[in-house]
Amino acid sequence: MPDTIDFETLFNHSPNSYMLLDRELRYVAANDVYLRVTASRRDELLGRNVFDVFPHDPEDPGNTSARLLRASLERVLTGRVPDTLALIPYRVPRQTAEGVVTEERFWSATHTPLLDARGEVAFILQHTVDVTELQRLKRAVGATAARESAISSDQVEAGVLYRARIVQETNSTLDAERRHLRRLFDQAPGFVAFLRGHQHVFELANPAYYQLIGHREIVGKPVREALPEIEGQGFFELLDQVFTTGEPFVGLGVQVFLQRHPGAPLTEVYADLVYQPIIESDGTVSGIFVQGHDVTERKRAQDELRQYREHLEELVQERTRALAESEAERRQTEAVLRQSQKMEAVGKLTGGVAHDFNNLLQVIGGNLQLLQRDLVGSEQAQRRLKAAISAVERGARLASQLLAFARRQPLEPVAINLGRLVRGMGDLLRRALGERIELETVISGGLWNTFADPNQLENVILNLAINARDAMEGEGKLTIESGNAMLDDHYARSHPEVAPGQYVLLAISDTGCGMSPEVLERAFEPFFTTKPEGRGTGLGLSMVYGFVKQTGGHIKIYSEVGHGTTIRIYLPRSFQAEVSPVEVVTRPIEGGTETILVVEDDAEVRATVVELLTDLGYCVLKASDGQSALAIIQSGLAVDLLFTDVVMPGPVRSPDLARQAKVLLPDLEVLFTSGYTENAIVHGGRLDPGLSLLSKPYRKEELARKLRHLLRNRQQRSSARQALATEERAGPGRAQETPRRGSLRILLVEDDEEIRSSASELLDVLGHEVRAVASAEEAQEVLAASGFDVLFTDVSLPGLSGVALAREAVRLYPGLRVIIASGYGASVINEGGEVVGAVLLPKPYELSQLQSALTRAGSSP
Structure with missing residues (x-):
């Protein structure tokens, strides 16, 4: 059957019989109805001449059916016009209970020519209607007429009755035939x-x-x-x-x-x-x-199928293109993975080295500081000791860079505006770069805030600027850009270490010598440098890499030999308000007489620390591991502060030691120290809440200052409890001894839960309305939502410091009065000067001192 003719649907669903012949009168197609009424099979017909198959009637010696059919077909072939046969008799076999019998049937057929492009008959379509019942009816009517003509006059009356019965039967038969035909007509599927x-x-x-x-x-x-x-x-x-x-x-x-x-x-x-x-x-x-x-649904299904196939073809094409690129991407991903694994392994090794290195520096630095006391009066010895201490500090910076690369340094991230930080470093960068290097900064408008440690970020920018200066050999142009950036899923797929999202971009570009691909591949490795011996440690870029990764960012280097280098750093976006970092300047060294338990596994470090603390006037107990320290506390000895290294041998880890010791001695203060935290008390780059850490190596002044802050907090808790107990014994009339004009609305900011609770009660005793929070960030939200007369804040808070909070609060709310409580001493300033109008309240303070601070702040008479 030709491809251009598709009668399948028409044939299979038509209630009438169809068949198709070619010019040679051979069967090309026949529908199911045709096969049924002729008692034929399709494989018996297709390809055979119609007169070899049908009609073949042995009981028709004149072969009338074949003769009529042939004449009609020849008329169609010669005249190329349709031809209709009113009646074609034929016989078909029928299966009955007695066996196979032949049944006479009659057709009415129309032969329609189907012409080709030249106008010649290519096919003949035969449409047939079975008229057997009609033919039988005609025969019945004819037989009736014959019988009527044969009857005698005396049979007329009986004949009339007989004819009436015949007419009635015929009409009934015709009505049945009409109903049958109508039913077929109404129930036709098409x-x-x-x-x-x-x-x-x-x-x-x-x-x-x-x-x-x-x-x-x-x-x-x-x-x-x-x-x-x-x-x-x-x-x-x-x-x-x-x-x-x-x-x-x-x-x-x-x-x-x-x-x-x-x-x-x-x-x-x-x-x-x-x-x-x-x-x-x-x-x-x-x-x-x-x-x-x-066929609407079928057409729509075909269209959908076609669209689906087209879509599949597009997917195949896209997949083919992806496969063509996948090999290069796979190699790139494997290279990134190998590099990441190598950097992780080197980072762990570096962190361990930094820990031992810091312990050595602590021993050296501590003994040098003790020697300064012993060699007072010898200028030459003091000069040499100063040079040695300076070398220890350089070593500490080197260890800090190692920890930065290893992503083990405890960061203090806050929400900062990168543009303001870069502009604030302008003078420092120009001094570091020299006069022959042009510095250009490009800060995009609407810059988002980022969440990072500002001090470490300044070190990163300065480090990269110095590297660029060396690459330009002191002459060229350095460009620092900052803007908002989005790293999407597509970028993250090709950079597995990147989380898609919003970032703040810091890009530093130079016009220097650039890097070769071999150098670029090793650029972040610690101690790898292309500088001459003595001019670099090879830790600059590795420190930058570790800081960026620990901050949750991404770093990428673009460089070409002879065309300079661009380093792009993506830092995560912060939705918090920007905060200004502050520096707390301490008073001269101050010691104490409290009892301190030192827990340190390194004997030399332990001996040095014990001597430093003894020199500061403290009573010192010592232990080499957590289990021994716990035994000392359980013995009942009075201990005011536990000073323990983070990384300790034995079954009792330092965090567990601190927790169990606090259960036995609720007033105990705990200070951790370490050259390498190993995620014991630092998680996500931040010190765990409520903990205090002094990183090794530390100076005697830093140790003394930290101890006094913690111990004054301890004294403050004790003083507050005593003051509250006194007020309770004095009865309700005691509060009236202190005259005041009215109640104040005070916002108390204190991270120590017990001090916060006791200070709230003391202020309540004085008749004031108090709202207490644990952090500067909480305080900013409360200040924005409610009105207060006084901000009473501690200096040392998690995240934003109390001094920075006070400065920001005074700027936003000019009538607000400020009291700053400090365990460090009497001076709390920063580079911008003191907080205007603030009253400093040293810890520990009593009820009368608190009342005096409120009076000095202008809050009450």
Whole structure:
């Protein structure tokens, strides 16, 4: 069967029988109805001549059926016009209870030529209707007429009665046949309609046709009146052509737009459609038989399938392109993974080295400071000791860089504006770069805040600027840019260590010599340097790398030999308000007489620390591990402060030691120290809340200052409890001894829970309204939401310091009065000067001292 002719749907769904012959009168196709009524199989017919197969009637010696059929087919072949046979008798085998018998049937057939491009008959379509019942009826009527002519006059009355009975039976048979035909017509799976005359007036339409067009009155109306919405779609002209030429039309997947409901928009419908002319015996066309199937859903499914295939083809093409690129990406990813694993391994090794190195520096530095006391009066010895201490400090910076690379340094990140930080470093950078290097800063508008340690970030910028200066050999241009950036999923897929999201970009570009690919690959390795011996440690970029990674950022180097280098650093965006870092300047060294338990596994470090503390006046106990320290505390000895290294041998870890010691001695203060925290008390780059840490190596002044701050906090808790106990014993009238004009609204900011609670009670005893919070960030939110007369804050807070909080609060709320409590001493200033109008209240303070501070702040008489 030719590819261009597809009768499958039409044949398989038509209630009438169809078959198709080629020019040689060989079967090309036959539908299921044809096979059923001829008792044939498709494989017996296809390719064989019609007269070799059917009709073959041994009981018809004149072979009338074959003769009539051949004559009709020859007329179609020669005349190239349709031909109709009113009656073709034939016999078919039928299976009965007695066996196979032959049954006489009758057809009415129409032969329609299908022409090729040259106008020649290529195929002949036979459309047949079984008229057996009609033929039998005619025979019955004829037999009745014959019997009527044979009866005598005296049989007339009986004959009349007999004819009446025959007519009644015939009418009943005709009514049954009509009902049967109507039932077939109504139940046809496809839509069917009959159009009569050249106006194409609807004579009949089955329910499937009404379902197609929408239920409306069409019978008795010309098609142009019944279906006005199809005007201009070509169907009226097509009907006219079929009626005029007598040539049928077969269309597959024909598009038509119908208005199925009054006032509704047109609906797109697709149909397999046949316009079959009804040709009378004289060759004229009296009407058109319309038959077809609504294939809209099938068409949509085919369109969806086509779109799906197109989509699949696009996916295949995209996948092909991806596969073409995947090999390079895989190699790149493997290289990144190997580099990451190498850096992680080196980082762990470096962290361990830094720990031992800091312990050595602590021993050296501590003994040098003790020697300064012993060699007072010798200028030469003091000069040499100063040089040695300076070397220890350089070693400490080196160890700090190692810890930065290893991502083990305890950071103090806050929300900062990178643009302001860069602009604030302008003078420092120009001094470091020299006069022959041009410095340009480009800060984008609307810059987001980022969350990072400002001191470490300044070190990063300065380090990169110095590297750039050396690469430019003292002459060139350094550009520092900052802007908002988005690293999307696509970028993250090619950089596995990156989390997609919003970042703040810091880009530092120079016009120096650039890096080769080999140098670029090792740029972040510790101790790798291209500088001459003695001019660099090789820790600058590794420190930058570790800081960025510990901060949760991303770093990328773009460099080409002879064309300079650009280092792009992406720091995570912060939605918090910017804070200004402060520096607390201490008073001269101050010691004490309290008892301190030192826990240190390194004997030399332990001996040095014990001597430093003894020199400061403290009573010192010592232990080499956590288990021994716990035994001392359990013995009942009075201990005021536990000073323990973080990394300890034995079954009792230092955090567990601190926790158990606090259970036994609730007033005990704990100070951790370490050259390498190993994530014991530092997580996510930040010290765990509520803990105090003094990083090794530390100076005697730093140790003394930290101890006094913690011990004064301890004294403050004790003093507050005593003051509250005194007030309770004095009774309710005691509070009235202190005259005051009114209650104040006070915001108390203190991270120590017990001090916060006791201070709130003391202020309550004085008759004031108190709101207490644990951090500067909480205080900022409360200040923004409520009005207060006094801000009473501790100096040392987690995150933003109390001094920075006070300065920001005074700027935003000019009438606010400030009291700053400090365990460090009497001076709390920063580079910008003192907090204007603030009253310093040293710890420990009592009720009267608190009242005096409120008076000095102008809060009460």
